[in-house]
Amino acid sequence: MRIGVITFPGSLDDGDVVRAVRRCEAEAVPLWHGDAELHGVDAVVVPGGFSYGDYLRCGAIARFAPVMGPVLEAAAGGMPVLGICNGFQILCEAGLLPGALTRNAGLHYVCRDQWLRVENTRTAWSTRYEPGAEILVPIKHGEGNYQADKETIAALEAENRIVFRYIEENPNGSRADIAGICSANGRVLGLMPHPEHAIDPLTGPSDDGLGMFYSALDSLVKVTNE
Incomplete structure (x- = not known):
């Protein structure tokens, strides 16, 4: 399976995502922000960092990058898309996911290992x-405070679209302790924590992040077999 990893000006974690994809024995395909096509990939990861310097709002400029056109089309067709940290912000700006990521409560940058509960499998x-699994994954962000109106939060709850919640302590003030949400069809996921930094206990707090990448491969194999 071929998983595309986008690089924007200011991306920091694209290389880490490539390593995570390869750790799962899939093919990582670099995608440049100026690409107008996805080069035949089966899934896409929008990685963390500070795309375009986070000018205007986090993800507000990256949302208009040429590569995002085919990403939007592919997502509409059911391709799995994962947005991590800045990638989550970009997916919200692009309208693939509802809500917005705002400045952390207290206005401090947060960098630490964080426990999450898996709400939707x-x-x-x-x-x-x-x-209900509890996983340990690093976070590192200054604008991870997920916000949406009451109706949107209620809909996310009712439709089981909150995939990960912060537990023990909410690090950024996100409503409903939201760490990650998905699209209505469950194919697009955005989260602030960094699963690509939790693929080996030797270099991270756990290997709990691998489950996300293996899950995507399972979903692609299932579609292929069908």
Whole structure:
């Protein structure tokens, strides 16, 4: 399976995502922000960093990058898309996910290992986890405070689209302790924590992040077999 990893000016974690994809024995395909096509990939990861310097708003400029046109089309067709940290912000700006990521409560940058609870194991990126599983994944962001109106939060709750929640402590003030949400069809996932930094206990706090990448591969194999 071929998983595309986008690089924007200011991306920091694209290389780490490439390593995570290869760790799962999939092919990582570099995608440049100026590309007008996805080069035949089966899934896409929008990585973390500070795309275009986070000018205007985080992800507001990256949303208009040439590569995002085919990403939007592919997502509409059911391709799995994962947005991590800045990637989550970009997916919200692009309208693939509802809500917005704002400045952390207290206005401080937060960098630490964070416990999450898996709330939905039926998305393209979460089937490898057990319902209610608690996983340890790093966070590092200054604008990870997920906000949406009451109606949107209620809809996310009712439709089981909150995939990950912060537990023990909410690090940024996100409504409903939201760490990650998915699209209505479960194919698009955005989260602030960094699963690509949790693929080996030797270099991270755990290997809990691998479950997201293996889940995507499982979903692609299932579609291929069907």
